[in-house]
Amino acid sequence: MIELKQLTKTFDVGKTTLTAVDDVNLTIADGEIFGIIGYSGAGKSTLIRILNGLEKPTSGTVDINGQKITDIKGAELRKARQKVSMIFQHFNLLWSRTVQENIEFPLEIAGVPKAKRVEKVKELVELVGLAGREHAYPSQLSGGQKQRVGIARALANDPEVLLCDEATSALDPETTDAILDLLVDINKRLGLTIVLITHEMHVIRKICHRVAVMEGGKVVELGDVLEIFQTPKQEITKRFVAQVTESEDSSETIKHLRELYPTGELVKLVFVGEQAEQPILTQLIRKHPVEINIVQGKVSHTQRGAYGTLILQLKGTDAEIRQALEFLNQENVQAEVMAND
Numbered sequence: 001m002i003e004l005k006q007l008t009k010t011f012d013v014g015k016t017t018l019t020a021v022d023d024v025n026l027t028i029a030d031g032e033i034f035g036i037i038g039y040s041g042a043g044k045s046t047l048i049r050i051l052n053g054l055e056k057p058t059s060g061t062v063d064i065n066g067q068k069i070t071d072i073k074g075a076e077l078r079k080a081r082q083k084v085s086m087i088f089q090h091f092n093l094l095w096s097r098t099v100q101e102n103i104e105f106p107l108e109i110a111g112v113p114k115a116k117r118v119e120k121v122k123e124l125v126e127l128v129g130l131a132g133r134e135h136a137y138p139s140q141l142s143g144g145q146k147q148r149v150g151i152a153r154a155l156a157n158d159p160e161v162l163l164c165d166e167a168t169s170a171l172d173p174e175t176t177d178a179i180l181d182l183l184v185d186i187n188k189r190l191g192l193t194i195v196l197i198t199h200e201m202h203v204i205r206k207i208c209h210r211v212a213v214m215e216g217g218k219v220v221e222l223g224d225v226l227e228i229f230q231t232p233k234q235e236i237t238k239r240f241v242a243q244v245t246e247s248e249d250s251s252e253t254i255k256h257l258r259e260l261y262p263t264g265e266l267v268k269l270v271f272v273g274e275q276a277e278q279p280i281l282t283q284l285i286r287k288h289p290v291e292i293n294i295v296q297g298k299v300s301h302t303q304r305g306a307y308g309t310l311i312l313q314l315k316g317t318d319a320e321i322r323q324a325l326e327f328l329n330q331e332n333v334q335a336e337v338m339a340n341d
């Protein structure tokens with residue numbers, strides 16, 4: 001378990017003091033994939049550097065699996081830091097070393113004998129899908145392959161926690177997805193706790209269990225990823241959610257749909273979790289004399305289950321439409337008529 005308590009970090013900039021991390025309190029469970037999202041300057045890098053023991057907080061504590069890393073230094077801190085590994089946006093590989101030698105590097109530093117190192121590298125290369133590329137140099141690899149080397153190197157000393165610093169921000173969307181899938185796979189297979197910082201909500205949606213939203217050094221919103229997508233509270237969180245959700249509620253979209261479907265009512269349904277997989281529309285048609293047209297729909301998958309939206313055109317008398325909406329709400333599907341203005 002990772003516990004951050006009243007964590008604050010200030011920097012003296014000229015005559016003023018800048019608060020980069022401002023009274024952050026978080027508890028991250030073992031085996032969790034925890035995301036921290038924020039725009040540039042929110043304090044994410046400073047926070048992750050404190051987690052890594054690279055930066056000392058001005059006040060507050062960080063406890064990783066029972067050890068207060070904010071209280072220790074020297075050899076003890078170096079040993080503790082072996083349990084916390086990190087991967088980076090620009091990979092930070094050694095360019096004059098091969099894949100094999102890059103992955104071996106932390107093992108060399110830890111004084112692991114050659115035969116053991118070779119055995120471990122073989123295992124890691126398989127795990128990250130780089131078998132056959134052991135003798136290539138980083139310059140001969142694609143971005144995704146370079147990050148796979150970064151991940152294998154980070155896992156060499158069997159860490160308990162993997163920190164990811166914008167690990168997919170330099171990659172194209174397809175490669176990003178492949179690396180995110182690999183992180184989920186590693187999390188499941190090794191039970192590794194993953195803490196990642198990002199400014200991309202897609203990354204949070206795809207792999208995180210919980211997310212903290214940072215703004216001005218503070219955690220302004222915290223919750224289960226599915227819950228955050230369903231009901232974001234803060235303005236900044238809504239903006240992040242909008243990054244990956246179509247703006248189907250915008251007045252322009254509604255006006256356009258109204259022109260295409262001028263009769264009946266346009267109704268937006270929001271499904272969460274198991275409901276997204278249930279035949280609710282079949283039941284609606286069987287039980288209610290309304291006519292249904294599917295206008296548009298989308299289901300997104302998170303690590304905590306699916307959520308989806310569906311826009312329907314419902315045709316019938318006012319009473320029939322009202323009863324249909326009541327039925328949907330009884331089934332715990334949020335259903336509302338899309339307002340025209």
Ligand SMILES: Nc1ncnc2c1ncn2[C@@H]1O[C@H](COP(=O)(O)OP(=O)(O)OP(=O)(O)O)[C@@H](O)[C@H]1O
Nearest residue numbers: 011013018020038039040041042043044045046047
């Ligand atoms: N060593 C430092 N000295 C002075 N100010 C710093 C230092 N490190 C960070 N800051 C300031 O602290 C604030 C938070 O920076 P931080 O890099 O943690 O944010 P971030 O969310 O990671 O943004 P980015 O993604 O741009 O790195 C910024 O205003 C930054 O200028």
